[in-house]
Amino acid sequence: MTELDPVIHAAARLRISATLASLEEGDRITFPRLQELLDMTAGNLSTHLRKLEDAEYVVVDKAHKGRTPVTYVALTRRGRRAFEDYTDTLRSLLGDNA
Structure with a gap:
């Protein structure tokens, strides 16, 4: 049985990953x-x-941005794939293959 990715599994990191995954790739x-x-x-x-x-x-x-420092955060391709794998594994564990 595949395990859930421990990096993403922490509640806060799961919320961060889900939020970033909702952005278009590259955003x-x-x-x-x-x-x-x-x-x-x-x-x-x-x-x-x-x-x-x-x-x-x-x-x-x-x-x-001009003279103001700004920090941007984005999901990498690897991160997007890890999140997709995580959600697929979770669905499998829950018995929902849809």
Whole structure:
């Protein structure tokens, strides 16, 4: 039996992955917007993003918009595939092959 990916399985990281997977492939979201959507503290979100980044599931880009620093977060192809595999495994475990 296939196990659920432990990197994604933590509740906060699952919420982050699901939110990022809802974006079109190649799209990204700003850190503050993601923080707002998930109702997470900046520190908590940063900690979980680091774990996802270490697994190469997300990419965090720091840039400037004019003179203002901005941080963008996006799901990588590897991350999108891992999330799809995770949801497929979950469906299989629950007996829903639809």
